[in-house]
Amino acid sequence: MEENRKPVLQVSELGIDFGGLSAVNGLNMEVYEGEIVGLIGPNGAGKTTVFNMLTKVYQPTRGTIFFDGVDTAKKTVVDMNHAGVARTFQNIRLFGGLSVIDNVKTGFHGRITYSPLSAVLRLPVYRAKEREIEERSRELLEVFGLTEEADQLASNLPYGAQRRLEIARALATEPRLLLLDEPAAGMNPQETEELMAMIRLVRDRFHTSILLIEHDMKLVMGICERITVLNYGMMLAQGTPEEIQANPEVIKAYLGD
Amino acid sequence: MKTKMKMPALLSGKYRGRTVSYSIVLVSWLILEVMMHTGNLSSLFTSLLVPVCCYVVAAIGLNLNVGISGELNLGQACFMSVGAFTAVCLSGSLGPAVPSLARLILSIVAGALVATVFGILIGIPVLKLEGDYLAIVTLAFGQIVKSLITNMYFGIDSNGFHFSFVDNNVSLAAGGKMLLNGPMGATGTDRISTFTAGIILIILSLIVVYHLIYSRSGRAIMAARDNRIAAESVGIAIFKTKMLAFGVSSCLAGAAGALYGLNYSTLVPAKFDFNTSILLLVYVVLGGLGNMTGTIIATIVLVLLPELLRSMQDYRMLIYAIVLILIMLLTNNETIRVWGQKLKNRFMTKGGAAHGRES
Numbered sequence: 304m305e306e307n308r309k310p311v312l313q314v315s316e317l318g319i320d321f322g323g324l325s326a327v328n329g330l331n332m333e334v335y336e337g338e339i340v341g342l343i344g345p346n347g348a349g350k351t352t353v354f355n356m357l358t359k360v361y362q363p364t365r366g367t368i369f370f371d372g373v374d375t376a377k378k379t380v381v382d383m384n385h386a387g388v389a390r391t392f393q394n395i396r397l398f399g400g401l402s403v404i405d406n407v408k409t410g411f412h413g414r415i416t417y418s419p420l421s422a423v424l425r426l427p428v429y430r431a432k433e434r435e436i437e438e439r440s441r442e443l444l445e446v447f448g449l450t451e452e453a454d455q456l457a458s459n460l461p462y463g464a465q466r467r468l469e470i471a472r473a474l475a476t477e478p479r480l481l482l483l484d485e486p487a488a489g490m491n492p493q494e495t496e497e498l499m500a501m502i503r504l505v506r507d508r509f510h511t512s513i514l515l516i517e518h519d520m521k522l523v524m525g526i527c528e529r530i531t532v533l534n535y536g537m538m539l540a541q542g543t544p545e546e547i548q549a550n551p552e553v554i555k556a557y558l559g560d
Numbered sequence: 561m562k563t564k565m566k567m568p569a570l571l572s573g574k575y576r577g578r579t580v581s582y583s584i585v586l587v588s589w590l591i592l593e594v595m596m597h598t599g600n601l602s603s604l605f606t607s608l609l610v611p612v613c614c615y616v617v618a619a620i621g622l623n624l625n626v627g628i629s630g631e632l633n634l635g636q637a638c639f640m641s642v643g644a645f646t647a648v649c650l651s652g653s654l655g656p657a658v659p660s661l662a663r664l665i666l667s668i669v670a671g672a673l674v675a676t677v678f679g680i681l682i683g684i685p686v687l688k689l690e691g692d693y694l695a696i697v698t699l700a701f702g703q704i705v706k707s708l709i710t711n712m713y714f715g716i717d718s719n720g721f722h723f724s725f726v727d728n729n730v731s732l733a734a735g736g737k738m739l740l741n742g743p744m745g746a747t748g749t750d751r752i753s754t755f756t757a758g759i760i761l762i763i764l765s766l767i768v769v770y771h772l773i774y775s776r777s778g779r780a781i782m783a784a785r786d787n788r789i790a791a792e793s794v795g796i797a798i799f800k801t802k803m804l805a806f807g808v809s810s811c812l813a814g815a816a817g818a819l820y821g822l823n824y825s826t827l828v829p830a831k832f833d834f835n836t837s838i839l840l841l842v843y844v845v846l847g848g849l850g851n852m853t854g855t856i857i858a859t860i861v862l863v864l865l866p867e868l869l870r871s872m873q874d875y876r877m878l879i880y881a882i883v884l885i886l887i888m889l890l891t892n893n894e895t896i897r898v899w900g901q902k903l904k905n906r907f908m909t910k911g912g913a914a915h916g917r918e919s
Contacts (some may be wrong), residue, residue: 358793384795396790398783400850409783412776413795419804422775423768429775436776476794 308335310369311480311512312357316383318536319356324353330366334480339506339513341527343520345556349536350516351393354482357514358390359383371479373440378487382533390480391469393516394486399458403449406457407440410475423550440475446508447471447501463494469502474509482506483515487522495519499526514549524548534554578770584761588860589759598754604626606774610866612757614640615821616859617765619843621642621812622850626841627850628778629805631687632695635702636840641832643671644821646678647710648746651660651822652739660752667752668761668818675814676807678705683806687799702837709829710864714740733872746821749912753823761819762856765812768897772808781805846887860885 312334316529319327334340344348355361357368359380368375370386378386389410398406406477422468444450447467452460457468466486471480487495487504506513515524524528524544530548532539534556540547547553592609594602647667654663715722717736730740740746772778781902782800783791788798821827843862846853848856864881869876890896 304813360792361787378906380792381795381797384793390793392790392793396787398790400786405779405782407792408776409779409796410794412783413779415776417776418771419775419777422777423771425771433775472794488819542727 305472308337310335311338311371312374312514313367313369314357315365315367315369315460317353317356317363317368319352319361319366323378325536327356327450327533328354328365330531332531332534332538332539332541334514335507336512337500337506337510338529339424339515340522340545341529341530342464342514342533343530343541344507344533345519347535348533349471350485350533354390354484354516354538357383357482358388381413382519383475384478387477387479388481388482389473389476390482391466391473391484391486393488395462395465397457397460397468397472399456402454403457403460404437404440404444406435407443407475408436409434410443410472414475417438420422443475446504458549462489464489466498470501470505474505477509479509481511481513483517485518487517487519495522498522500528512535571872573827576890577851577853578766580771581766581856584853585759585766587799589756592724592755604870605866608756608864609755610753610823610865611820612860613755613762614816615840615843615863616856617761617816617819618813618839619757619847619855619859620769621763621809621816621852622760622840623844623847623852623855624772624805624812625809626844628773628785629735629763629802629809630863631802632691632841633698633806633809634834634837635682635698635700635705636833637834637836638702639675639679639711639810639813639837640817640820640836641705641829643675643817644827644832645673645712645746645817645829646814647671647818648749649714649739649829651750652737653721653746654849656750657748660750663750664752664757668757668815671818671821672794672811672815675817676811678814679807679810680803683707683803683809687802687806697835699834702834703720705831706829709745710743711738712789712802713742734852739906743829745826745831749825749827751823751825753819755804759821761804761815763816768808768812772804775799777804797908811908842884846884 310333312332314330314332317327317330318325332340342353344350346481352361354453356363359375359378359382370383373386375383375386395406398409401409414486415432415436417428421429441450441453444453447470448463449468449471457465461466470483470486485504486498487498490498502513502515505511517549527544529542530544531541532550533551539556540550540553542550561643565672576653587914592601596606618636618640622633625631625633625636650670651663654666658666670900683697686701689697711725713724714737715732715738722732737748776850780791780796781804782803783794784798792798817832839862843859844855846862847856847858866876866880869879872879
């Protein structure tokens with residue numbers, strides 16, 4: 304990698320066991336500032352498990368995760384978000400009972416804060432912060448083309464819009480690293496095309512590194528600078544899209560012997 | 561042709577529910593005050609005014625807990641009980657030397673505070689649980705608190721306070737007064753609660769709850785309800801958030817209980833049993849989860865109904881049950897809901913044209 308880029312995420316010898324089953328083992332990878340990295344592999348390879356370890360939904364059994372140079376061993380899910388890791392989910396997880404804009408506003412929970420008491424008493428600090436939250440949420444909705452739907456219930460949005468809203472909500476937490484779990488799942492080729500442009504825009508405009516899980520090879524090869532391939536919880540290969548496409552091990556894992 | 565007529569801010573969007581709630585409370589207060597002063601209110605009805613206010617406040621609190629925070633709490637009456645007996649003891653200790661209004665305010669504040677402390681203490685183990693488990697544990701805590709107060713003896717005399725859990729003849733010096741008498745509860749309480757105090761309490765609790773809902777904390781509470789995992793992933797601490805809702809809910813129940821306790825000269829601990837918790841839950845569910853206006857209406861109707869049906873004697877609980885079932889059908893039956901929606905749409909299109917929403 305380029306020398307002047309700083310690593311945001313450093314994972315070494317990461318592993319997790321569920322009972323006797325070792326789901327992920329010996330994973331080493333880095334994500335540098337402003338980089339888009341892909342995590343691919345056949346179904347059941349352990350990709351989402353890696354995401355769950357990076358966000359501390361699961362506590363890794365082995366290995367270390369350094370985020371921004373800090374060991375995350377003792378951090379919780381909430382701490383990880385405050386430290387600057389945000390994610391989307393494979394099966395979309397929005398706050399269905401909240402409006403689209405309120406979903407984005409919840410993203411600012413840890414960033415623009417005021418106490419419940421100042422809300423109940425409607426102190427000036429409440430008004431000022433709430434105005435800031437509103438303005439910045441509107442900006443995010445505009446970037447993701449959701450301005451028209453701002454006041455709809457999130458659960459009433461069409462599928463593609465829900466995926467975009469999830470990214471907007473994650474970005475509201477001002478992440479340094481954004482984890483996207485199959486962002487193109489269920490999208491048609493044209494939507495995927497738009498999504499690719501959007502991911503690049505997110506990287507450039509919000510200055511965040513992106514690690515994404517994806518099955519759509521066109522998307523992965525199109526926007527990722529580096530790719531890590533997992534198979535049966537083990538790291539199979541790592542490299543640029545060209546290297547990965549030419550790697551016989553990877554081809555074997557995907558196509559069989 | 562786009563003549564976008566702007567609806568008054570108070571009637572549009574997210575403010576409509578609040579405006580309606582406040583209006584209902586204030587209008588009923590005005591009407592009832594006028595009726596009381598002109599002597600048009602029966603004594604039965606007058607005697608129900610304060611209890612209705614208390615149930616409304618406790619139900620609003622419970623709706624924050626059940627509707628907004630999504631935790632099934634079956635112990636709301638226990639917080640009312642804590643508030644009620646705290647208030648009765650404080651008011652009794654202060655004695656008639658303190659003007660009754662000051663005593664009422666102090667007692668309600670004390671009742672609310674003590675209930676909040678109880679809420680937080682109970683919340684620590686309870687909020688680590690989810691769903692049915694949480695319901696069962698709140699139910700159990702309700703029983704525990706009831707049993708504790710049933711076995712509590714508390715008196716005051718010139719030597720100070722006397723307190724016991726076993727000894728039912730706490731020996732008091734001459735001129736002393738028993739404030740809590742075990743299963744007999746509190747007796748000889750000064751009846752200092754007023755209807756106006758009840759209305760003010762409802763308005764205050766509405767302000768607290770609405771202001772909380774439409775804020776950062778309210779969004780966090782609802783986010784934690786809708787999707788726990790996603791809420792944590794955006795940096796919301798679930799336990800703290802749930803605790804806020806639980807604490808405010810028990811605080812309101814405590815204030816309601818305080819007002820209730822000071823409305824009667826005698827009050828037995830058995831008043832705040834499991835049935836009362838369930839009744840409060842019924843008001844909340846029938847009024848609509850998360851819907852404060854609905855809660856107010858449901859509480860008023862369902863508290864008054866059994867009393868108004870008293871003339872029907874044995875049949876009154878039967879009718880009460882039928883009304884409950886009817887409301888449930890009306891609010892939850894798919895066919896009836898669709899039919900209601902159609903009806904609403906028909907009116908709305910007429911209204912919509914008037915607002916110039918259609919071109």
